[in-house]
Amino acid sequence: MGYVLGIDLGTSSLKGLLMNKSGKVVAFAGADYSLLHPKKGYSEQNGEEWIKACETVFSKLIEKVSDFQKELEGIAISGQMHGLVTLDEKYNTVRPAILWNDTRTTAQCAEIMEDFGERLIEITKNKALEGFTLPKILWMKEEEPGLWEKTAHIMLPKDYLIFRLTGELATDYSDAAGTLLLDVAAKKWSDEILEKYGIDAKILPKLYNSIDCVGKVSPEYREKFGFEKEIKVMGGGADNACAAVGSGITVSGLGMVSIGTSGVFLSYEEEAHSHYKGQLHLFNHGIPDAYYSMGVTLAAGHSLNWFKETFAPNESFEELLSDIHSIPAGSDGLLFAPYIVGERTPYADSKVRGSFTRIDTTHTRSHFARAVLEGITFSLRDSKELMAGLTGRKFDKILSVGGGSKNKEWLQIQADIFDTEIITLTTEQGPGLGAAMMAAVGLGWFNNLNECAGTFVHYKSAALPKSENVRKYNEVYESYRKIYEATKDL
Structure with a gap:
């Protein structure tokens, strides 16, 4: 039969949508997690909560679907946008992730607009707003320099889950576009912005299309959950991009x-x-x-x-x-x-x-x-x-x-x-369906997402x-x- 799993990593919960080739929903499972508000206007999350939630969803789907472990072939993840996840050289998280709805970075947004003005819109197609990732990086450099010094890798929330599942450091263009670090038209990290703020391109993940295979579920996870096939993990996308695809x-x-x-x-x-x-x-x-x-x-x-x-x-x-x-x-x-x-x-x-x-x-x-x-x-x-x-x-x-x-x-x-x-x-x-569609196209079940929509939407x-x-x-x-x-x- 063959299944794809669309994972929606949201702000308050992680949801998994299991689908087959005919576009039928086979099963659904979810797990909640908490938000951290250490100060007024702050919104953070412990990335380990996302991992535990994903493992809970795997376990629930094993209980619900008798051939889930045997037939799962592909995974793609939809993620909450803009969140800053920082890892050290040993791939441990440096601090809790700073989320999209965190509002501590008003001063940094003003600084970015003063530095770049209209040029920022030419490159990124967006103004600097508190939700985006770059202002969070500048805040961390200014307010937590010791922690920034330890930072060897930065990524977005769904990309951290991809990393834990596959060992690969990857992101897709739709999620990268919400960082204010991407040259949107050229589809590459902006050298101009990185140079201005002293951000080494080496700490950024490799860029992929949403339907590209970025890695495979690791042997450790395959053994832990009894998965029988090599499971491809696609680039996935930002939640709004996935919702658009799924709609x-x-x-x-x-x-x-x-x-x-x-x-x-x-x-x-x-x-x-x-x-x-x-x-x-x-x-x-x-x-x-x-x-x-x-x-x-x-x-x-x-x-x-x-x-x-x-x-x-x-x-x-x-x-x-x-x-x-x-x-x-x-x-x-x-x-x-x-x-x-x-x-x-x-x-x-x-x-x-x-x-x-x-x-x-x-x-x-x-x-x-x-x-x-x-x-x-x-x-x-x-x-x-x-x-x-x-x-x-x-x-x-x-x-x-x-x-x-x-x-x-x-x-x-x-x-x-x-x-x-x-x-x-x-x-x-919602976004979970769009992610499942990305996995289906990545596996070659359909030629493109528009063709897939004819069956799934x-x-x-x-x-x-x-x-x-x-x-x-x-x-x-x-x-x-x-x-x-x-x-x-x-």
Whole structure:
């Protein structure tokens, strides 16, 4: 039969998705781990937790699938982006990994932009933001020079797991693009950036395509878990690149809106252009020689979760949203700006905060609940408008994944605000599916990821825009866009 395993190394858990050649999900297993917050704004993780979680997933799959050990042929890993993992000469971790959601590096980001300015965007296609890896390296050099002196290898979270499984020091282009060290168009580490900050290229992992085999599971792991075949490990990818692959974003014309804790509006790109000037992220795709652009809402699902926990802690989301269908588009004038932890796109402002505006005595809790959903979607429309305005791109359909795809009324709100048909996946498996697809292509089961998507990814129509609501939301959106300028200085 033959199986591939897509591993999703996330911020709070590791998940394994086992699939066969026909694109069927054979089994799923997961394991949680903890975050470390030693100081305000710090977010770290012990890499050994990822290893233990992966071993737990292996053990659970052995229990669930009788021929897992016999038939596993390939593995690829999707990883949380930007995290800094440091190893010494003996390949021991120097310190806990500094994660993507760590905000200690504001000063270092300012330093990088002052040093490079527009040149940074020319090379990396992105501005320096706290989430990226390079500012973390500069912070470590400045604040922990003794630990930096011990550092012989740096890598990203999923690459550490690859190293432990195979003994190989490797990364892929999609994850490397989130470091601010990669020349995105040239697909090589940037000599200019490395030289400026005194970073020896020898400490960086070798670069691969996501579908390339970077190594094989070591004899020690094969013996420990009873694997019978030589198991190839592919380059894998950044979580958003893997989510795009697993959602079939492998050709132009289809956009993706993903609503989790944060929110993402993502689009396939054929070239590493500079149209966005850092206003949107542009990264290498999991597809060789392709790219994807991305705008980010920092508090998407987080805004809805905050609202529920604050105003309806004893109710389910279904109960909280049960009456929003009775509230008209635009929530009778009530507006919500989801900037409760700052905002990424289009403002890159960590200090702005959220707001409800235009409240009056007719507004009920259901008005507020609907306004939260509308505000989150307006924020994601900001990214769509940037893509359209700067490149002329149009979307035939938009795929909704994550929490925003679970509520029928919210799907209709998305269709109306984006003025585009919304589709969903028949089975949503996220980044783990994209990683499994990379493993399948790497094994030669398919010629490329687009061909693989035809077998592994399936859609269904979810909502069509309603012209009356589209007109109303276009008016409301113009008011929403004024909120940032009106409130940022408060």
